[in-house]
Structures are given as C-alpha cells and as structure tokens.
Amino acid sequence: MDIPNYRLPNNQSTLIPDENARHVLDIFLLLSTENISIKKAWLQMREKGMTISSSQFYELIKKPVYIGKVMLKSNNNQKIESIEGLHPPIILTSLFEKVQEKLSSISNDDLIKKGSKNYLYPLRGYIKCSQCGKVLTASASTGSNPNRKYHHYHCRKGCKERFSVKIAHDLFDNYLKKISIDLKQFDNAKKKIKREIQEQEQSLEEDRLKIQKQITRIRDIISQAEDRFFEGFMDQETFKNSKIRYLQKIKNLEDEILRLDNFD
Ligand SMILES: [Zn+2]
Known part of the structure; x- marks a missing residue:
C-alpha cells in the first residue's frame, strides 16, 4: 500500500484520486476518534501495510487537497491561500477540520512542554558567551551514566563556552546576595x-x-x-x-x- 495521492489523468488538467485514495478516508476517520494520538494512528496504518514515514503522515493529514482544495503559492514558494480545486474531494470538510483541531491542540501541548523546561534553565537567554557575545542557550546531555542527565548553559554558535547549570545558579545566587541592601x-x-x-x-x-x-x-x-x-x-x-x-x-x-x- 503506497501513500494515497492524486494523479493527473491523460490529457486532463484536473486531478483524480489514485487507487490508494480510500485510505485517506481511513486515516481521517481513525484520527477523528477521541483518544488516538497521531503517532498511534500512524503506527496503525503502518501495521495495515501502508508504507509511510511519520513525517509524510504528518504532512498528509494537513493537506487541504483531500477536501478538494488547492494551495496557491506566492513567488517565494510560501503557501498563501487555498482555493476550491476542480478535483473531487476524498473526505468531508468537517472531518478534515476536526483533525486540524486535533493537530493544533497537539502543537500547543508541545509548546507548553517546551516552555515548561524553563524552570530548569531560568538564566537561559541572560548569560552572554564570553567568546562571541551571543546569549547562551541551555540543554541536557547524558554522560557516562545514561540514567543521569547533565544540564548545561552553552553557546549555540559552537564556541567552547559551557557551564553546568548548578555552577551558574550558585554564581548568580552569590551575585544577588552581594547586591542586596539593608x-x-x-x-x-x-x-x-x-x-x-x-x-x-x-x-x-x-x-x-x-x-x-x-x-x-x-x-x-x-x-x-x-x-x-x-x-x-x-x-x-x-x-x-x-x-x-x-x-x-x-x-x-x-x-x-x-x-x-x-x-x-
Ligand atoms: Zn559563543
């Protein structure tokens, strides 16, 4: 089973669904059920025999082509708007929109998860690299013990500047103590x-x-x-x-x- 798609029939300017198109409906119906994650839906389609990578799957479920629309592109190749195409839709717009809502709530969750790491690195964006002058970022890495994570502030430009989070926070605490007034x-x-x-x-x-x-x-x-x-x-x-x-x-x-x- 290949990735469902449209193809251009001979001598015609419009698209017709290929023989795998019915699987698009399967995917959207699967995703519209309440508690299934996108990853789970992808794995289920893989089990059913669809040859599709997770990123292809992710792209597929965002394509308005399946509700009969085509994207107009601007000169710099950025999507600008979708218009009604001449090809037949494979799925209902309401089903498509339901899945898009699911997608946007998932990316919001991702953002929240990303943001919540800030409590580990409160000084991220406030320390300058002594070599290039850009602000340091922070991340975790594993050392010889794979069960332990080491958190560091480090330069994102590839300089050797690198502090353990613990050392940076202790230094900052000491600095704060010094500037306190009675x-x-x-x-x-x-x-x-x-x-x-x-x-x-x-x-x-x-x-x-x-x-x-x-x-x-x-x-x-x-x-x-x-x-x-x-x-x-x-x-x-x-x-x-x-x-x-x-x-x-x-x-x-x-x-x-x-x-x-x-x-x-
Ligand atoms: Zn640097």
Whole structure:
C-alpha cells in the first residue's frame, strides 16, 4: 500500500484520486476518534501495510487537497491561500477540520512542554558567551551514566563556552546576595526620592504662579491701554500695535506654563 495521492489523468488538467485514495478516508476517520494520538494512528496504518514515514503522515493529514482544495503559492514558494480545486474531494470538510483541531491542540501541548523546561534553565537567554557575545542557550546531555542527565548553559554558535547549570545558579545566587541592601538604607533612599519630588513639584508650582502673575499684569496693561484709547489719549494704530505685542507676550507665557505642566 503506497501513500494515497492524486494523479493527473491523460490529457486532463484536473486531478483524480489514485487507487490508494480510500485510505485517506481511513486515516481521517481513525484520527477523528477521541483518544488516538497521531503517532498511534500512524503506527496503525503502518501495521495495515501502508508504507509511510511519520513525517509524510504528518504532512498528509494537513493537506487541504483531500477536501478538494488547492494551495496557491506566492513567488517565494510560501503557501498563501487555498482555493476550491476542480478535483473531487476524498473526505468531508468537517472531518478534515476536526483533525486540524486535533493537530493544533497537539502543537500547543508541545509548546507548553517546551516552555515548561524553563524552570530548569531560568538564566537561559541572560548569560552572554564570553567568546562571541551571543546569549547562551541551555540543554541536557547524558554522560557516562545514561540514567543521569547533565544540564548545561552553552553557546549555540559552537564556541567552547559551557557551564553546568548548578555552577551558574550558585554564581548568580552569590551575585544577588552581594547586591542586596539593608531595609533601613532602602527606606531612607525612598524618603529622599519622595522629598526631592515634592521639592521639585513645589518649585514648579512657584514658577507657574510667577508666570500667572506676569500674565495678569500684562492683561492690566492692555485694559489700561484700552481705557486710554477710548478716552482719546491714544491713536488707533498705536493701540492696535501695542495690543498685538502684549497679546504675543501672553501667548509666550502661556506656552511656558504648558511646558512646566509637561515637565514630568
Ligand atoms: Zn559563543
């Protein structure tokens, strides 16, 4: 039994299922049952006589060609989208989707498993290789005793840099102990920072008030000029020019307040 496939019949541009196509349905039906793993399904198909590697099996169950679709590829050969093909589907879309859901939940599990190893290597990605400067990764290896695993941080670029996880963690613990400060010092530092912030805010408030006073003074000057203008002591041109000049001063002062407000 070979890998099920489609072939191009003579002088036709569409695909027809080959004689092994019915096994595709068997595979998808098998996978759609609740508790079977992909590996188990693959082994069962192997037992039934299908010549297929696990990676071929894994590829097969992802192919939308079996629900009558073809993948369109972009220039750089990446799959972009699937469209309805002209060939007959071998399996129902709902069955295909059920298996795809199973696939995605399995790859999520794999991710979780991979991630959960992080507790073994908390410093992975934080230590730099002293030879090439790239961050070290971590992994386990077996030594002379195959029942024991040795965990190491090591360079992924092939440098000889390599630490046992135990040594690296002890060094890091010692480093942390060195930089710890006593609580009283910490408390004093906190108070000092708080005081400095308060002082800064106070001086900001004083600056703001000063500018506000200047603005009020200029508004007074303008209103006095208005009085003089209406009383006939100032001609229109002089009044207009000085009013514009003072309004510009107010505008500049208001900008300064805005700048102070955005200081923090
Ligand atoms: Zn390196």
